[in-house]
Amino acid sequence: MLMNIRDLAIGYQGRPILPPLTLTVAPGELWAVIGPNGAGKSTFLRTILGLQPPLAGAIERGDGAIGYVPQRSEIDPAVPQRVIDLVRMGVERGWRVLDPLAARRNPAVQVAMRDTDVTALARTQWRRLSEGQKQRALLAQALAGEPKLLVLDEPTSAMDMHAEAGIFAVLERLRMERQLGIVVISHHLALLARYATHVLLLDKDERLALVGDRQTVLRHPAFMERYGQVLDRGGRHD
Amino acid sequence: MTDLTGFWASWELFRDAALAGTFAGAILGALGVYVLIRRMVFLSAALSQAASLGVAAAFWAQIQGAPPWLATPTLGALGGTLLATALAGIPDRASRRDGLLGAIYLVGAAGTLAIGTKIVQEVQDIESLLFGSGVAVLPEDFHTIAWLALALGVIQLWLHRGLLHVSLDRDGARVQRLPVRFLDLVLVLSLAAAVSVSTRLLGALPVFAFMVLPALAALDLAQNPTQALLLSALLGAAAGLGGYWLAYAASLPVGAAQTLVAALLVAITRAGRALADRALAWRAHQQHDRLQHNAHEHGPDCGHEAVAHDDHLDYLVDGHLHHPHDGHCDDHGHQ
Numbered sequence: 001m002l003m004n005i006r007d008l009a010i011g012y013q014g015r016p017i018l019p020p021l022t023l024t025v026a027p028g029e030l031w032a033v034i035g036p037n038g039a040g041k042s043t044f045l046r047t048i049l050g051l052q053p054p055l056a057g058a059i060e061r062g063d064g065a066i067g068y069v070p071q072r073s074e075i076d077p078a079v080p081q082r083v084i085d086l087v088r089m090g091v092e093r094g095w096r097v098l099d100p101l102a103a104r105r106n107p108a109v110q111v112a113m114r115d116t117d118v119t120a121l122a123r124t125q126w127r128r129l130s131e132g133q134k135q136r137a138l139l140a141q142a143l144a145g146e147p148k149l150l151v152l153d154e155p156t157s158a159m160d161m162h163a164e165a166g167i168f169a170v171l172e173r174l175r176m177e178r179q180l181g182i183v184v185i186s187h188h189l190a191l192l193a194r195y196a197t198h199v200l201l202l203d204k205d206e207r208l209a210l211v212g213d214r215q216t217v218l219r220h221p222a223f224m225e226r227y228g229q230v231l232d233r234g235g236r237h238d
Numbered sequence: 239m240t241d242l243t244g245f246w247a248s249w250e251l252f253r254d255a256a257l258a259g260t261f262a263g264a265i266l267g268a269l270g271v272y273v274l275i276r277r278m279v280f281l282s283a284a285l286s287q288a289a290s291l292g293v294a295a296a297f298w299a300q301i302q303g304a305p306p307w308l309a310t311p312t313l314g315a316l317g318g319t320l321l322a323t324a325l326a327g328i329p330d331r332a333s334r335r336d337g338l339l340g341a342i343y344l345v346g347a348a349g350t351l352a353i354g355t356k357i358v359q360e361v362q363d364i365e366s367l368l369f370g371s372g373v374a375v376l377p378e379d380f381h382t383i384a385w386l387a388l389a390l391g392v393i394q395l396w397l398h399r400g401l402l403h404v405s406l407d408r409d410g411a412r413v414q415r416l417p418v419r420f421l422d423l424v425l426v427l428s429l430a431a432a433v434s435v436s437t438r439l440l441g442a443l444p445v446f447a448f449m450v451l452p453a454l455a456a457l458d459l460a461q462n463p464t465q466a467l468l469l470s471a472l473l474g475a476a477a478g479l480g481g482y483w484l485a486y487a488a489s490l491p492v493g494a495a496q497t498l499v500a501a502l503l504v505a506i507t508r509a510g511r512a513l514a515d516r517a518l519a520w521r522a523h524q525q526h527d528r529l530q531h532n533a534h535e536h537g538p539d540c541g542h543e544a545v546a547h548d549d550h551l552d553y554l555v556d557g558h559l560h561h562p563h564d565g566h567c568d569d570h571g572h573q
Contacts, residue, residue: 049413068413078457079275079406085462089403094415097400125461145414 001026001062002149002181003048008057010040010047016055017043017204023211025149025198027179030171032186032196032214034227040204041185045153048183064148065093069141071153072134077127083137084122087113090144112143115177116170132163139170150174152184156191164188168195189227193218201226245486252482255375259478259496261387262436263448267474268394269432270453271466272425275405280339281326282449285319285429287346289437289445292318294353301357312382315434318346323430350442379439386435390428394467401425402463444481444493448474451500455507473503536562 003025009016017040025031033041046052048059049068067090075081091106113119116136121129129137135155142150152171156164168191174180186192192199199217201210203226210217217223245252273282296314300306322342326335394401404411404421411418436445456470481496488495536542542553542560552559552570559570 049409051409051412066413068410070407070409074407074409076275076406079463080457080460080466081406081462085464089407089410090414092399092403092411092414092416095417097403097416097421098397141410 001060002064003062004058004060005048006058006060008047008059009055010043010052011055012043014055018202019207019209020057021200021209021211023198023200025181025183027148027181028175029197030175030182030184030195031198031200032184032192033200033202034186034189034192035202036205036226038204039202041202042153044200044202045151045183045185049151062148065145067142067145067147067150069135069138069150069152069155071157072131072138075126075134075138081126082123083113083118083126083129083140084109086126086137087118087122087140087144090141093145106144108146109144112140115143115174116140130163131159132166135159135163135167136170139167139174143174147180149181149183152182152186154185154187156186156188164191171195189230199223242483242487245483248486252486254377254380255492256479256482258375258380258383258439259444259482259492260475261383261478262432262440262445263452263474263476263478263481263496263500264471265387265390265432265474266436266445266448267452267456267477268390268467268471269425269429270449270451270474271456271463271470272401272405273429273449274453274457275402275463279450280336280343282429282433283446284326284339284342284346285322285433286437286442286445286449287343287350288318288322289315289346289434290318290442291346291349291353292316292321292434293438294350294357297357298353312379312435312438315438316430319430319434319437322346323426346442375439379435383435383439386431390432393424393428397421397424398464398467402467406463440496441493444478444496447497447500448477451497451504452477455500455504458504458507458511474500477503536560536567 001024005021005023005025007020007022009018009020011017021044023031033044035041043052047054049066050059075086087109088106090112091102091109096102110119113122116139118133118136118140121133121137124133126134126137139152139155142152150171155171156167159167168188171182171184172195175182184192193214196214198213199210201208201217201220201223203209208222210220210222212220249256270282273279292314293311294314295318296309296311299309299314326339326342400411400416400421401424403414403416404418405425408418411421433445433449436448452470452473453466455473456466460466460469477496477500480499481492484490484499485492485495490498536553540553542555545552545554545559547559547561547570550561550563552561554560561568561570
């Protein structure tokens with residue numbers, strides 16, 4: 001078990017925005033978090049990452065670190081950063097950050113860059129990367145901390161379909177090779193339907209939270225009603 | 239040149255003041271990188287004004303009979319800075335406290351002016367509080383800034399990775415369980431100490447300038463944030479020292495001269511960066527054209543106009559005559 005979530009209520013100022021959520025993320029599972037804009041997906045992500053307090057319920061973390069991949073727009077392009085600098089930041093954990101040379105010595109940096117195919121871009125500035133390269137650099141940063149659970153916030157937004165498919169292929173490979181647990185918010189239903197093992201469908205307006213393995217959720221009337229036609233058309237919704 | 243020679247000939251007179259300006263420029267320059275990354279430029283302006291109000295209040299308290307050991311200008315500056323920091327907090331990139339920071343800045347500036355008129359002229363000139371004089375530095379003040387520069391330098395060597403991480407990616411730092419509050423506190427105290435001691439020596443204007451301009455130039459030049467810290471410290475030191483020389487050569491107030499030198503450094507680096515970017519874009523464009531052209535085969539249906547040229551046929555591409563033969567393509571110049 002990487003994360004056990006029981007009766008979790010998320011929201012703001014004491015007001016829950018969704019029904020209580022219960023789910024367990026195990027190694028090798030890819031959880032797709034889907035739902036319309038403003039459905040509560042990011043609030044869910046921030047809560048399980050510990051960036052926002054839960055209103056009720058419990059989040060039990062298993063052993064091992066969590067790797068967080070934020071949206072690419074969170075990185076300020078005005079600040080000079082090469083890919084290697086970004087990835088080294090992923091190594092720092094807890095008070096180990098007080099050792100100024102820890103990141104330089106850590107072999108996980110090179111392994112993470114190799115696994116995400118950004119080794120050749122190590123000296124390239126962030127602002128000069130394509131969207132797909134940026135996403136792979138952020139993935140490398142998260143992997144440098146050798147996490148057991150990877151949490152990604154819309155990794156393929158504003159990406160062309162080719163780059164999008166490339167990112168999901170990397171995630172799939174990491175899931176299989178490292179037995180990573182992955183929780184990912186994405187708008188690309190076709191890719192999620194192909195790669196996800198489990199799905200969490202959220203809709204704040206309808207007070208809906210559908211949790212389960214892929215087949216169960218994809219066949220559920222509430223899912224079909226919302227996304228059945230979208231899946232038939234090729235899978236992208238906004 | 240004569241001015242430079244004269245400046246060095248009088249070095250003994252200026253030494254402590256010029257070195258104090260250099261140290262202040264270096265430490266404020268380095269801390270300015272965090273200020274810009276966290277987008278809290280307005281906080282640094284508010285802090286420097288609050289510090290100058292603290293200095294003015296200390297002089298006024300001395301005139302009113304407060305014990306000199308208590309109402310020292312440096313303690314006054316520290317008090318003003320800490321009070322302003324406590325009121326404003328250290329904003330991260332996500333938070334916006336512009337209104338509150340504006341209020342602190344305005345109270346600081348107006349308060350300094352108001353109290354300044356109550357301070358007798360021979361004790362302290364109000365202009366120097368606001369815009370910096372820095373001509374004469376007491377030995378104890380010089381020692382204070384020198385030790386502070388050393389202490390902050392050691393702290394930066396030790397903690398810069400954590401301080402940068404929290405400044406660049408606060409959420410990531412929290413997920414990775416970095417000691418975010420401890421690192422915030424270190425930054426707050428470093429800023430408070432640097433601003434208060436420097437404002438006492440130089441005045442509010444150059445302190446604000448040193449926290450913004452060297453970092454702006456350094457972020458243009460550096461390859462990564464760590465390099466930016468070092469570069470910004472060097473540029474800040476250069477502006478601090480260069481400002482003294484400019485003030486001597488052009489008979490300018492020291493604070494204004496230091497600010498102008500720092501601004502000049504920004505102008506130079508911005509121009510250099512723009513040129514470098516243009517050169518890179520041009521090179522990429524050339525490479526792109528070459529690749530596109532290599533992949534293209536000219537022929538009757540290639541889409542380019544065929545033009546007779548001497549004994550062969552060229553194709554017109556962007557005003558240039560391209561001549562394909564023997565597996566490659568020559569540029570025969572403009573049509």
